[in-house]
Amino acid sequence: MGRGFFLGNELMAYAAKAAGASSFYAYPGTPSSEILSSFQKYAPERYAQWALNEKLALELAAAAAISGSVSACAMKQVGLNVAADPLFSVAYTGVSGALAIISADDPGPHSSQTEQDSRMYAYAAKIPVTDPANPADAFRLTKKAFEISKKYGVPVMVRPVMRVCHSRQSFDLPEETEAPRHGRFVKDPSRWAATPKHRAALHIKLTEKLKEIAEDFYSELEIKPKAPFAVVACGYPAAVCADMKDRFEGSADFIKLDMPYPIPEGLISKIENSYEKILVLEETFPLLERSFVTRNRVYGKDTGTVPSAGEFTADSCENALNLFMEKKPENKKIYAPAETAPGPKPRLCAGCGHRSAFFAIKRAAPSGIYPGDIGCYTLGTNLKAVDTCICMGASITFAESLKRENPEKPVICTIGDSTFFHTGIPALLNAKINGSPIAVAILDNATTAMTGFQPVPHAEGHITIEQTLKGLGINSVTVIDPYDIKASVAAVKAAIAAAKEENCPAVVIFRRECVTKTKMKAGKPPKVNPGCTDCGMCYEVFECPAITFNGETVEIDGASCNGCLCCVEVCPRGVIAEDK
Amino acid sequence: MRCVICGRGGQGVITLNYLLGNLASALGYETISAETHGMAMRGGSVYTTLKIGKAMSASIGAGEADLLLSTDSGEVERCLRFLSEKGVIITDGFYEGGPFEIINVDAGKAAAGKFGGVMHAGAILLGKTIARFPEIFHPEKSVRILAQNKKLNQQALLFGLGSDL
Numbered sequence: 137m138g139r140g141f142f143l144g145n146e147l148m149a150y151a152a153k154a155a156g157a158s159s160f161y162a163y164p165g166t167p168s169s170e171i172l173s174s175f176q177k178y179a180p181e182r183y184a185q186w187a188l189n190e191k192l193a194l195e196l197a198a199a200a201a202i203s204g205s206v207s208a209c210a211m212k213q214v215g216l217n218v219a220a221d222p223l224f225s226v227a228y229t230g231v232s233g234a235l236a237i238i239s240a241d242d243p244g245p246h247s248s249q250t251e252q253d254s255r256m257y258a259y260a261a262k263i264p265v266t267d268p269a270n271p272a273d274a275f276r277l278t279k280k281a282f283e284i285s286k287k288y289g290v291p292v293m294v295r296p297v298m299r300v301c302h303s304r305q306s307f308d309l310p311e312e313t314e315a316p317r318h319g320r321f322v323k324d325p326s327r328w329a330a331t332p333k334h335r336a337a338l339h340i341k342l343t344e345k346l347k348e349i350a351e352d353f354y355s356e357l358e359i360k361p362k363a364p365f366a367v368v369a370c371g372y373p374a375a376v377c378a379d380m381k382d383r384f385e386g387s388a389d390f391i392k393l394d395m396p397y398p399i400p401e402g403l404i405s406k407i408e409n410s411y412e413k414i415l416v417l418e419e420t421f422p423l424l425e426r427s428f429v430t431r432n433r434v435y436g437k438d439t440g441t442v443p444s445a446g447e448f449t450a451d452s453c454e455n456a457l458n459l460f461m462e463k464k465p466e467n468k469k470i471y472a473p474a475e476t477a478p479g480p481k482p483r484l485c486a487g488c489g490h491r492s493a494f495f496a497i498k499r500a501a502p503s504g505i506y507p508g509d510i511g512c513y514t515l516g517t518n519l520k521a522v523d524t525c526i527c528m529g530a531s532i533t534f535a536e537s538l539k540r541e542n543p544e545k546p547v548i549c550t551i552g553d554s555t556f557f558h559t560g561i562p563a564l565l566n567a568k569i570n571g572s573p574i575a576v577a578i579l580d581n582a583t584t585a586m587t588g589f590q591p592v593p594h595a596e597g598h599i600t601i602e603q604t605l606k607g608l609g610i611n612s613v614t615v616i617d618p619y620d621i622k623a624s625v626a627a628v629k630a631a632i633a634a635a636k637e638e639n640c641p642a643v644v645i646f647r648r649e650c651v652t653k654t655k656m657k658a659g660k661p662p663k664v665n666p667g668c669t670d671c672g673m674c675y676e677v678f679e680c681p682a683i684t685f686n687g688e689t690v691e692i693d694g695a696s697c698n699g700c701l702c703c704v705e706v707c708p709r710g711v712i713a714e715d716k
Numbered sequence: 717m718r719c720v721i722c723g724r725g726g727q728g729v730i731t732l733n734y735l736l737g738n739l740a741s742a743l744g745y746e747t748i749s750a751e752t753h754g755m756a757m758r759g760g761s762v763y764t765t766l767k768i769g770k771a772m773s774a775s776i777g778a779g780e781a782d783l784l785l786s787t788d789s790g791e792v793e794r795c796l797r798f799l800s801e802k803g804v805i806i807t808d809g810f811y812e813g814g815p816f817e818i819i820n821v822d823a824g825k826a827a828a829g830k831f832g833g834v835m836h837a838g839a840i841l842l843g844k845t846i847a848r849f850p851e852i853f854h855p856e857k858s859v860r861i862l863a864q865n866k867k868l869n870q871q872a873l874l875f876g877l878g879s880d881l
Contacts, residue, residue: 302752306741480724
């Protein structure tokens with residue numbers, strides 16, 4: 137394969153191939169999404185699946201590993217919340233092949249609803265977790281995770297952060313990879329179908345294994361104090377800190393720990409006894425920091441030396457080192473203005489069907505409550521058509537409960553097609569059997585757009601959304617093209633009425649393929665006639681990125697406009713018109 | 717060499733980072749970069765970082781960058797804090813300010829007018845960067861390496877490099 141400039145996600149996928157993984161399961165989520173597609177690229181002959189959600193992905197990989205195969209699954213940190221149930225159980229049963237669970241965190245957060253630390257799940261579920269610092273490290277520590285899993289029969293987590301997943305690094309791919317390992321299921325009800333009685337025994341075994349794994353992993357690490365202080369780091373902060381070694385060389389030793397859990401007790405006390413004080417750098421929870429017992433000599437998040445929230449950066453590292461070493465900050469000349477105006481907000485693409493669907497929903501029910509969901513269409517907040525955004529699938533449950541609490545208001549929730557299949561289905565069934573009169577707008581763009589256009593089940597031809605709705609007992613279903621705003625408004629109004637009439641959710645499917653995926657041009661850009669009063673409807677309220685105001689009138693950028701002509705309907709003065 | 721590459725989502729910032737990083741890697745340097753995906757892609761402000769030479773991370777602190785490369789002059793100011801006072805700014809459009817060496821390039825206009833579309837502005841900026849740092853990128857060698865990239869507009873690249881090659 138040779139040398140290249142590889143993404144962390146690519147190298148983790150390649151490590152899975154190199155370790156003999158015969159199957160890989162995932163649900164897309166930034167920053168983890170490219171892992172499965174890279175596995176498909178590097179090992180096209182092996183099995184890869186986009187599962188409907190992370191719980192399924194983890195269970196599918198776990199079953200393969202219980203059947204003696206080498207398997208892996210990947211997800212983003214909030215996806216691990218969805219997969220937590222099997223995670224805790226499979227920690228006890230273990231596996232007979234090998235199982236690596238890659239859970240990618242998003243400190244910042246850049247593209248997530250939380251900056252939670254997946255390592256805390258490893259800690260809570262009692263499974264080992266490796267914490268890579270950069271892409272090359274991610275290759276090594278993913279391979280290591282498979283090795284530990286094979287040797288000890290426990291699932292092992294790999295926890296990269298966004299800066300590892302979405303960093304690229306020059307790297308020589310090793311030629312040698314293991315052949316895919318397939319196993320056969322061997323019945324052992326005391327493990328694979330363990331009742332509570334067996335579970336206690338499994339728990340004891342797991343605890344013993346963790347001690348062995350910790351000793352084994354760190355058997356070659358020697359602590360040889362040369363300086364009075366120590367900087368102990370793991371994961372991405374270790375990489376940032378390593379690049380600043382010159383700032384503390386001589387005063388503090390640098391110790392990089394690759395597996396924050398489990399850690400041998402002896403190692404912790406050795407570090408504590410060897411240094412006057414210790415700075416711990418890690419993201420995002422002080423997991424390693426709290427492994428230390430002598431708290432008054434340990435600095436980190438709990439002492440405020442390192443910020444407790446937000447992403448670890450070169451600047452926060454320098455600041456932490458200065459505080460720890462009691463050094464004055466260097467006087468750097470910075471020519472940037474103290475404050476810059478906030479940059480342009482992310483917004484829906486020009487011609488995106490979601491925009492006109494949101495516009496129609498608001499026009500149909502201006503006093504409504506609009507629970508939203510996770511995806512590109514969370515950007516409906518800009519259009520004031522998303523009032524809540526909690527987690528995958530919560531738009532429908534929130535709609536059900538908000539309607540019960542606010543019966544006088546129409547409640548219209550929006551959910552994307554991929555999210556509907558992810559966790560929307562049980563939520564909609566729950567609303568149905570509990571007689572909830574809500575309108576549900578399914579925004580069907582035939583792809584998982586936000587994360588890079590991963591496939592969705594109905595676009596692959598396996599099932600239709602309509603078939604699913606029929607099975608859920610939803611009778612009022614309208615399919616509409618959101619480019620037809622008038623018809624869309626009518627459809628939403630009709631759905632609100634039908635829901636009320638039948639005491640049952642009514643669904644409008646807004647169907648329009650993702651314009652960015654298909655690079656679709658619907659037609660010619662419209663023309664702008666005289667008479668614009670700068671009401672801002674098209675470029676501010678409707679927020680079309682192809683439209684700007686030039687001081688006199690609006691301008692439509694022919695290159696980015698896709699000719700959807702929705703602005704013709706949106707313009708209250710008829711200034712924007714079809715260019716026939 | 718420490719670079720910050722910025723612009724707006726959709727302008728090809730990540731692609732430019734990849735092209736420059738991949739080139740440095742192919743030239744034999746240890747190279748590491750950091751990208752931002754997801755939400756930021758949808759038209760928001762975006763910046764990426766790149767370190768050419770031995771480094772464990774692509775993280776760049778205030779006042780540390782040697783180059784600020786921008787696909788949008790309106791985004792330069794937001795990333796200025798990274799730039800060292802001896803730093804160089806190469807930007808599409810026009811920017812002035814600070815003690816920096818500034819190379820303004822009408823890359824978008826040139827790309828649209830001469831090379832078939834604004835999407836080739838990145839190739840022009842890439843050419844300018846190679847030309848400005850010949851001791852790092854060895855222009856003739858870089859051109860040979862980049863010639864293998866069939867998606868890259870070679871004319872736009874050569875235009876950015878200047879006419880002497």
